[in-house]
Amino acid sequence: MAKRPSSRTRVRQLLDDLEPTVKTAFNEGVANMRLSGLSRSEQRAVEVRLEQAIQKGDVEEAARTLNVDFSSFRPLSKAIENVFEAGGEEAATKVPKVTKNNGSTAVFRFDIGNPSAAHELRNHSSNLITGIVDDQRQVIRDILADGIEQGRAPRRTALDLVGRINPVTGRREGGVIGLTAPQARYVENMRRRLLSGNPKEMEKVFGMERRDKRFDATIRKAIEAGTKLDQATVNRLTMRYSDRLLQLRGETIARTETMTAFNKGQMASMQQAISEGRVSASVVVKVWHAFLDERTRFTHSALNKAEVGFYDAFVTARGAHLQHPGDPAGGPSEIVCCRCWMETKIDFLADLD
Known part of the structure; x- marks a missing residue:
């Protein structure tokens, strides 16, 4: 007879299975804001509207154009709900069964629709998505301000936000939408340093851990020659850096929110059992x-x-x-x-x- 897995083993495996679903859901939300699923002509039309919003300095219009709202993160909200329910079901297994007078056994089952549980889930999910959406608005605000300060054309600023199409793969890469506001500033700092032509500023890029080190030789060559990098090369470097920061962002949200939602689900399940007089x-x-x-x-x-x-x-x-x-x-x-x-x-x- 196979040995029954311990609670530790079972929960750890469950969390390991759930974490990737949260990461995928977050990435879907970011893809929604980065024009994923649109034809090239449709993407270009959105880019034009975004450029117009940038030219007017209209942060809210830019956010609406990129669907920076709750609807973009519906996949993440659903994934959090699934993790919350899994936590509730795990805790429910600890509630003793009740034997009725007729000899039948009543097993406690977690109800995610229970008013208390639903309220807790709704509050947590809402706070999480609100935080992400608000952060994206700040990212847009910062990028618009940087673009004005640096005298960038609206189109360049728009592509700095949503990324650029890789002519080989046809996929959009780079862009700061999806990053936290501090991460977006890291990308902007890298861009400024590489374009500065100042050796001391350019050398600071070597301290940015998530950079693509394959470009280090190119940077060193420019430093030794006393020249600044061309715009196309800077775009490639910042695109790689941004993509790696986005990967980190997805991993961080997945790990943090999976654990939080799972444990909140356990709390809600036990609260339901207590309220029903089961324990x-x-x-x-x-x-x-x-x-x-x-x-x-x-x-x-x-x-x-x-x-x-x-x-x-x-x-x-x-x-x-x-x-x-x-x-x-x-x-x-x-x-x-x-x-x-x-x-x-x-x-x-x-x-x-």
Whole structure:
């Protein structure tokens, strides 16, 4: 008889399966803003409207042109919902079965439509998408300002936003739409440094970790010759850099939001069981599980196997209070790319005096 996988193994495998779906959904949202799915003539028409908005300095019109809104990230919202439900279903397996008078057994099942659970999911998903959309508007605002300051033509600024078509692959590459505002500034900094012709400024590019190092020799040659790089070469370098930052952005959102949504789903499931009288809150215990390797925050390693009551918070060495790993209340320093997970269990002895 095959050995039943441990809770740790089962949850870890579940999270590993769910994380790529969140990354794919985020990438779909970015593709929606980068004109994916449109014919070349349709893309060109959107580019023209974007150029007109840029020429007027109209950030909101530019955002509307690129579909920077909730609809573009509907795939991400759906993926988060699936992760939330998976977390709820995992916690539901810990709720004891009830044997009725007629001998039948009632199994607790998590209902994602439960008012409390639906409210929690709606709030979390809304806050996540709102943050991404607001960030994209800031990216547009910054790029428009940079374009004006540098005297760029509206078309160049438009392509800096949505990327350029690779004539070989026919795919759009580069562009800062989809990046965080700070990441978009990194791309702009690289562009300015490479176009400056100033050796000291150009050398700073070597400190940008996500750059495509295959271009290092080209940069060094320009520095030694005392010349600045041509626009086409700078475009290629910044496109590669931007694409790598976008990959990092997708990975960060996938890891962070998968863990957060899964644990929020567990919390919602147990809250439903408590509200329905299936279990008392006093016997529900939350257990923190951390990966014990060099990548794990010391504040989380210290919490490994820590147990708290259902309504109690885990307190990190920095003093942050988290209801679960990935709790947004802990702030970015405690949740970004966190790999910890939470186990819920029922401890009937906890209710004994």
